[in-house]
Amino acid sequence: MTDTPEEKKLPVHIGFIMDGNGRWAEEQGLKRTAGHKKGAEVARLVIEHAKKRGIKVVTMYAFSTENWKRPKAEVKTLLDIFRKYMNEDIKELQKQKVRVSFIGDREKFPADMVKRMNEIERETAAYTDFRVVLALNYGFRDDMIAAIKKIAVDILDRKYLISGINEDKVNEALSTHDTPYPDLIIRTSGEQRLSNFLMWESAYAELYFTPVYWPDFNEHDLDDAIEAYGRRNRRFGKVTI
Ligand code: IPE
Ligand code: IPE
Ligand code: MG
Numbered sequence: 001m002t003d004t005p006e007e008k009k010l011p012v013h014i015g016f017i018m019d020g021n022g023r024w025a026e027e028q029g030l031k032r033t034a035g036h037k038k039g040a041e042v043a044r045l046v047i048e049h050a051k052k053r054g055i056k057v058v059t060m061y062a063f064s065t066e067n068w069k070r071p072k073a074e075v076k077t078l079l080d081i082f083r084k085y086m087n088e089d090i091k092e093l094q095k096q097k098v099r100v101s102f103i104g105d106r107e108k109f110p111a112d113m114v115k116r117m118n119e120i121e122r123e124t125a126a127y128t129d130f131r132v133v134l135a136l137n138y139g140f141r142d143d144m145i146a147a148i149k150k151i152a153v154d155i156l157d158r159k160y161l162i163s164g165i166n167e168d169k170v171n172e173a174l175s176t177h178d179t180p181y182p183d184l185i186i187r188t189s190g191e192q193r194l195s196n197f198l199m200w201e202s203a204y205a206e207l208y209f210t211p212v213y214w215p216d217f218n219e220h221d222l223d224d225a226i227e228a229y230g231r232r233n234r235r236f237g238k239v240t241i
Contacts (some may be wrong), residue, residue, distance in 0.1 A: 009230040011183035013057040014050060015205070017197055018043060020189025020213030033077040038215035040081050044089045049219040051098065051130045053226060057179050058132055061197045063104070065139030079109070082136065086116045094120070099127040103175040104138030133179060140199040147173035176201050184229045186222075188214045206232045 018039060025035030043060055050058050062082070068075060090100055101121050106114050117136075150173040155162060160169070171177055182198060182205045190211040194202065208225045210217070233240060 009232075010054055011206075011226065011229050012055070013059070013180050013182045013184075014055055014225075015059045015061065015182040015185045015198055015202065016043075016046065017061045017185065017187035017195065018214040018217075019187055019191055019195075021215055023189065024213035024215040032074060035213075035215055036074075036078055036081055040085050040089070042215055042217055043085075044092070045219065046217065046222055047093065047098070047132055048096075049222050051096070053222070055226075056130060057182075059103070059135060059176075059179070059182065059198065060132065061135045061138065061195075063136045063138070064196055065104070065137055065142050066196065068108075068137075079113070082109075083113055083116075086113065086120060090120055093132065094124055097124075097127045097129065099124045099131040100134065101131065102134050102136055103143070104136045105142065106137065108137050131179070133176075135197070138175075139196040140194075141196060143175050144200065146175070170200070174200065181205065184208060184225065186210070186225050188212050188217050204234070204236055206234065 021035030021039040022032040023035070024038070025032050043062070047058060047060070063078060067078070070078075093100060101124075102117050106117050109117075147170060151165060151169060154160060154169075155165075176198065181201050181203070185194070185198070185202050185205045186208045187193075188210055190209065192207075192209045198205075206229050208228055210221060210225070212221055
């Protein structure tokens with residue numbers, strides 16, 4: 001690949017807010033769950049394309065802590081889709097030496113899924129080139145509450161003083177502790193909000209919103225987002241010289 005300006009500024013970590021499955025389906029007279037099924041296929045394609053493009057980490061927001069509030073039947077179908085994804089698609093990714101891990105409280109899922117999640121993490125832990133983090137029952141606020149509790153316990157155990165709490169300590173206590181901050185957050189479907197996704201971690205992420213519904217998102221759309229990222233001027237509060 002040629003060393004074009006945008007190639008020089010490749011994001012290391014991209015977060016995807018995969019939104020619009022329901023509207024995609026409804027607009028075609030299909031059930032919302034048909035959108036989720038297509039969405040899962042797209043997630044696999046996008047992950048593989050990100051790997052091909054030299055991205056190092058992708059975090060896929062698949063199910064939020066608030067998504068339990070949806071109708072029971074939709075939640076059930078989503079769990080069935082995740083289960084199938086773990087048993088089929090992730091097996092394929094494992095063959096391609098992709099490290100796969102999960103963030104979010106997994107204990108709320110059925111025991112067979114929790115077992116499979118732990119197994120996947122164990123089996124892929126040694127792969128270093130490319131990693132996929134699946135956010136399932138993830139919500140930033142819950143993650144932050146859990147982190148505050150961990151820090152409080154450390155203080156009570158006298159591991160460090162209150163004055164020792166700093167950015168690193170907070171990072172270590174969050175479930176995202178072993179991935180770099182995301183450089184780019186892509187949200188599909190035209191909504192322009194974070195919806196409780198990586199809110200501490202994306203403090204300086206570039207945000208990219210596209211009207212494309214997730215089931216229609218493809219390799220070219222990802223290329224467009226990466227190119228747009230390459231044109232951004234990330235200042236981190238400093239002055240560009
Ligand atoms: C994203 O698509 C998938 C999940 C949140 C699980 P939606 O289901 O939110 O689709 P819309 O936003 O209703 O179109
Ligand atoms: C965010 O989408 C969660 C995921 C993509 C998993 P939602 O569709 O749940 O978010 P809101 O309700 O539009 O904010
Ligand atoms: Mg939505």
